[in-house]
Amino acid sequence: GAGVSQSPSNKVTEKGKDVELRCDPISGHTALYWYRQRLGQGLEFLIYFQGNSAPDKSGLPSDRFSAERTGESVSTLTIQRTQQEDSAVYLCASTKSRDSYGYTFGSGTRLTVV
């Protein structure tokens, strides 16, 4: 597609429920990143995918967070047993490769845990 697409744009969930966030990168972009933006904060790195290589999960805050990506296509970020501190905007970015440095960001998913 023309840009990075994220869905849903907004999600309200009850504490303890699982949620799945989706990111559809730009076609041909091999590198994909997930970031979390808490209210009034900068973006925190969560996870990185590069082609078919093993993802770098060093930024995931707990084992309740996981992400998958099939090849160079869609990625899903799953948060299990959501907590109120998970409330944030989750942003996805893609780039042609990890050393091309031309990042395109999606509009994000605003997650609210009540």
Added chain:
Amino acid sequence: AQKVTQAQTEISVVEKEDVTLDCVYETRDTTYYLFWYKQPPSGELVFLIRRNSFDEQNEISGRYSWNFQKSTSSFNFTITASQVVDSAVYFCALVDRGSTLGRLYFGRGTQLTVWP
């Protein structure tokens, strides 16, 4: 370790005023890129500029200009004759070119409000 500091949390100006957003960074790498992004209320990050660590020339694009000084590890952003549409959160970010991840390190952002 990499770190980006945007000391100004919020700035308010009146239209047509000039405003400078500060960015100070830390990195041990000698090759890196610096970025500025704009985040309007709609939420997406809009790319404004990317600067290579080897290129210290200042850049001007319309009402926007950037002052990169390696000696002070700063990459400041000036908006001349600000407009209401400039109201947004602005993020400064860094990526080390030697990184195996290519991950961006962001500052906390500066909320700019331009009043009519």
